[in-house]
Amino acid sequence: MLEIKSLTKAFGRNKAVDTVTFTVEKPAMIGIIGRSGAGKSTLLRMLNRLTDATEGRILFEGRDVTALRGAEKRAWQSDCAMIFQQFNLVPRMDVVSNVLHGTLNRRSTLATIFNLYPEADIHRAIDILDRLGIAEHAPKRAEALSGGQQQRVAIARALMQDPKMVLADEPIASLDPMNAQMVMEDLRRIHEEDGRTVIANLHTLDTARRYCDRVIGMLAGRIVFDGTPEQLTTGVARDIYGADAGFSESATSTEIGALERVPA
Amino acid sequence: MAELSAEGTERTTDIRADYMAMTRRKRLYSGILLIVFVAMMTSGFMLADSRNAGGFWDGWHNILDFPAQVWGEAWEKAAQLPGHLLTFLPALLETINIAAASTLLGALGAIVVSLLATRGMARWPRLIPLFRRVMDVMRAIPEIVIALVLIFVLGGGPVPAMIAIAFHTVGALGKLFSEVNENASLKPVEGLQSVGASWSQRMLLGVMPQVAPNYLSYALLRFEINIRASAILGFVGAGGIGYELKNAMSWGQGKFDEAAAIFILLFLTIVFFDQISSHYRDRLTRGRPL
Numbered sequence: 001m002l003e004i005k006s007l008t009k010a011f012g013r014n015k016a017v018d019t020v021t022f023t024v025e026k027p028a029m030i031g032i033i034g035r036s037g038a039g040k041s042t043l044l045r046m047l048n049r050l051t052d053a054t055e056g057r058i059l060f061e062g063r064d065v066t067a068l069r070g071a072e073k074r075a076w077q078s079d080c081a082m083i084f085q086q087f088n089l090v091p092r093m094d095v096v097s098n099v100l101h102g103t104l105n106r107r108s109t110l111a112t113i114f115n116l117y118p119e120a121d122i123h124r125a126i127d128i129l130d131r132l133g134i135a136e137h138a139p140k141r142a143e144a145l146s147g148g149q150q151q152r153v154a155i156a157r158a159l160m161q162d163p164k165m166v167l168a169d170e171p172i173a174s175l176d177p178m179n180a181q182m183v184m185e186d187l188r189r190i191h192e193e194d195g196r197t198v199i200a201n202l203h204t205l206d207t208a209r210r211y212c213d214r215v216i217g218m219l220a221g222r223i224v225f226d227g228t229p230e231q232l233t234t235g236v237a238r239d240i241y242g243a244d245a246g247f248s249e250s251a252t253s254t255e256i257g258a259l260e261r262v263p264a
Numbered sequence: 265m266a267e268l269s270a271e272g273t274e275r276t277t278d279i280r281a282d283y284m285a286m287t288r289r290k291r292l293y294s295g296i297l298l299i300v301f302v303a304m305m306t307s308g309f310m311l312a313d314s315r316n317a318g319g320f321w322d323g324w325h326n327i328l329d330f331p332a333q334v335w336g337e338a339w340e341k342a343a344q345l346p347g348h349l350l351t352f353l354p355a356l357l358e359t360i361n362i363a364a365a366s367t368l369l370g371a372l373g374a375i376v377v378s379l380l381a382t383r384g385m386a387r388w389p390r391l392i393p394l395f396r397r398v399m400d401v402m403r404a405i406p407e408i409v410i411a412l413v414l415i416f417v418l419g420g421g422p423v424p425a426m427i428a429i430a431f432h433t434v435g436a437l438g439k440l441f442s443e444v445n446e447n448a449s450l451k452p453v454e455g456l457q458s459v460g461a462s463w464s465q466r467m468l469l470g471v472m473p474q475v476a477p478n479y480l481s482y483a484l485l486r487f488e489i490n491i492r493a494s495a496i497l498g499f500v501g502a503g504g505i506g507y508e509l510k511n512a513m514s515w516g517q518g519k520f521d522e523a524a525a526i527f528i529l530l531f532l533t534i535v536f537f538d539q540i541s542s543h544y545r546d547r548l549t550r551g552r553p554l
Contacts, residue, residue: 096283114294115287122287123280130276138283 001025002165002197007056009042009221016042018221019056029191029198031208034218035241040201043218044167047199048082049073060164078105081158083187085170087150091143095134095153098142099125102160121160128156132186148179155186159194166190168200172207184211205237338524348525352508356529358422359504362497363490366426370433370490371483377434378441379467384450387463399442402435411497425502429490437486444478445471477548484541488534495530505529 002024009017017039024030032040045051047058049065058065060076068076081102089098100117102125107117129135132152137145142153151171158166168187172180188211191198202208208215209229217225217232217240225236238244313320338345380386381395407428414424453470461469498506505526512522 115290119284122284126276126280126283130279135276135279138279139286 001027001061003059004047005057005059007043007046007058008054009039009046009051010054015221017046017053020218020221020223021056022216022223022226024197027191027195027197028213029188029200029211030214030216031200031202031212032216032218033202033205033208033237033240036203038218039221040218041169044082044169044199044201047165048080048167049077050082074105078161079163080165080167081161081163083151083154083158083166083168083171085173087147087154087174089142089150089153089157092141094139094141095129095145096122096125096138098153099129099156099160102157102162105161125156125160128159129153131159132156146179148175148182151175151179151183152186155183155190159190163196165197165199168198170201170203173203180207187211205232208232334520334524334527337520341521344521345525345528348522349529352505352522352526352529355498355503355505355508356533359494359498359506360491360533362422362426362429362494362502362504363487366429366433366494367483367487367490369426370430370486371437371479373430373434374437374441375479377438378445379471381438382442382445385445385453385467385471399435399438402431403439404435405432407432407493407497408500411502412500415501420501420503422503425494425497425504428497428502429493432493433486433490437482440482441475441479444475444482448474477545480548481541481545484537484545487541488537491530491533491537 004020004022006019006021007017008015008019020039020043032043034040042051046053047065049068053066056066060080065076090101097115100121103117103121104112111117126135126138129138132155134145134149134152134156137149137153142150145153151174155171166187171187172183175183184207187198187200190196200212202212209232212229215225215227215229215232216223217236219240219242225232225240309320377395377399380388381392381399383389383392386392386395410431411425411428414427415421418424448471452474453466456466456470494502494504495506495509498504498508499510501507509523509526512519512526
């Protein structure tokens with residue numbers, strides 16, 4: 001389904017993503033882990049075409065995504081939703097309008113600046129918000145919501161796109177443990193109930209273990225691990241993070257259960 | 265892929281209805297606003313056009329006549345253009361000098377006035393309205409009026425122009441600077457106050473480092489505006505390239521090649537200072553490249 005062939009992104013002499021190659025055969029929930037600066041964000045941004053690749057190709061259902069330009073590129077971006085660490089909503093617009101932004105690729109500029117969305121779309125946006133449990137906030141401004149709620153609005157916007165794939169760049173890094181858990185469960189449901197592929201950059205190991213079917217580890221732009229959560233031992237994790245024996249998984253955990261699970 | 269049911273639950277029906285009502289209201293308001301806007305624009309234009317001596321519809325197709333004639337004459341005498349560029353360079357330098365000196369003096373004045381007119385920083389909080397009104401007055405009087413008065417008093421030349429532009433710059437930059445000041449954090453100022461620093465020390469050491477990049481950015485923008493302003497003041501006898509432009513631009517003298525040379529010089533000057541200012545703004549906000 002998704003095939004990434006020796007994808008490289010160079011910033012000057014520095015390679016942020018270095019000949020990354022992997023394949024996704026069927027819809028799955030994939031977690032990408034690695035320390036900051038390992039190239040996780042750049043990889044996702046290249047998949048969404050927010051950043052252009054220096055070399056290599058991304059094939060989705062046999063189509064070369066890296067070669068798309070103009071309207072075709074925007075159509076691909078609409079098929080491949082992105083969720084950001086800082087939510088990236090329009091703060092002064094109401095929640096439903098933010099969700100309706102998911103349909104921008106299908107609507108003309110003139111209709112959207114006058115807020116002329118079809119009624120069916122508005123109803124669908126409210127249904128998606130209801131599914132994520134935040135329908136009662138529909139008429140509020142996005143900036144009035146808490147971080148966790150804003151992230152769920154961002155997920156609703158992604159769902160509004162009816163995407164073939166959902167990318168999430170550190171979706172829970174700015175959230176408290178309770179909201180982090182809800183957002184991760186939402187992402188898991190998007191995969192399980194809708195059968196969409198979800199690729200998420202995660203900054204904690206236990207989140208990747210708990211929610212993902214497959215974990216990819218990156219170090220200095222290269223893939224250094226690609227396997228199931230079970231294969232991800234503490235030793236492997238130390239290699240991915242370039243850490244020594246003092247590295248402890250529970251110390252960085254954001255999972256509420258972790259404190260009880262691992263007595264320190 | 266499993267899609268969401270189109271019916272929605274009972275709870276969402278209310279939310280749907282409420283939101284649709286809100287959307288319809290908003291659409292109605294923007295529709296009315298749009299109609300009022302278009303109506304006012306049209307009626308205003310009609311009124312202005314009916315009072316015009318010539319009339320827009322009769323005159324607008326002549327709009328390219330002047331540029332065409334300038335272009336035509338300049339093209340015929342293209343060989344003389346490099347010579348003209350050299351001839352007018354000293355006048356251009358005079359104009360830039362006027363602009364630079366007045367921007368510098370005006371910016372220094374604006375820093376002081378803006379600090380005195382910002383809540384939380386002012387030396388005399390009760391006098392804030394006074395300093396604001398002073399800035400308003402300085403902004404309200406056009407440079408050309410001050411320059412005309414000063415030229416009458418002091419005689420023609422670059423000095424009256426410089427004073428006139430600096431005066432206006434204090435008002436214009438003071439307003440922008442005081443808005444920058446309002447966004448600066450007062451915590452460093454409080455920190456310096458706690459060690460017993462004087463007002464000027466607090467401002468110089470606590471506020472300036474925070475606001476310097478924005479100040480520079482606004483001052484450079486003002487410099488570009490002032491180059492143009494000092495060129496215009498040349499028309500009323502303040503010297504510089506404006507005086508030359510006025511002489512070259514009069515119809516029927518066959519000097520449009522000189523006018524073209526002056527336009528080219530002015531354009532290149534603006535491009536040059538725009539490039540320089542974006543370079544330094546970048547460096548101040550992001551820090552020196554290592």
